[in-house]
Structures are given as structure tokens and as C-alpha cells.
Amino acid sequence: xxxxxxxxxxxxxxxxxxxxxxxxxxxxxxxxxxxxxxxxxxxxxxxxxxxxxxxxxxxxxxxxxx
Numbered sequence: 001x002x003x004x005x006x007x008x009x010x011x012x013x014x015x016x017x018x019x020x021x022x023x024x025x026x027x028x029x030x031x032x033x034x035x036x037x038x039x040x041x042x043x044x045x046x047x048x049x050x051x052x053x054x055x056x057x058x059x060x061x062x063x064x065x066x
Contacts, residue, residue, distance in 0.1 A: 014063045015042040
């Protein structure tokens with residue numbers, strides 16, 4: 001992670017299945033937000049949740065219709 005609490009992750013789009021590399025911003029802590037897939041432009045729901053008190057966040061991606 002860099003000095004701005006951001007990290008590029010390799011994930012797969014839950015719509016088209018293509019590999020994407022979104023920039024995740026951990027500075028706001030646990031949160032949910034939408035970001036469009038860079039390949040198919042579908043709205044992906046990003047969920048950042050606390051993993052259990054150590055300050056690390058878990059990143060999950062889901063379809064908008066799940």
C-alpha cells in the first residue's frame with residue numbers, strides 16, 4: 001500500500017469475467033461504492049469490510065443485481 005492508502009488490485013468483473021485492476025482507496029475505512037467495469041461498463045458494487053479489529057479491510061465485488 002502506498003502513502004495515500006491506495007492499492008491497485010487484480011480482480012475479475014462479476015459481469016463479464018474479464019480481469020480488471022481498480023484502484024482501491026482504503027483511507028475511508030469500511031465502505032460500499034459502485035465503480036463501472038473498465039471492460040464492459042457494468043456497475044460493480046465494491047464492499048470494503050473490516051476483517052476483525054486488525055485494521056485490514058477485505059474487498060469483495062458483486063453484481064448490482066445480487
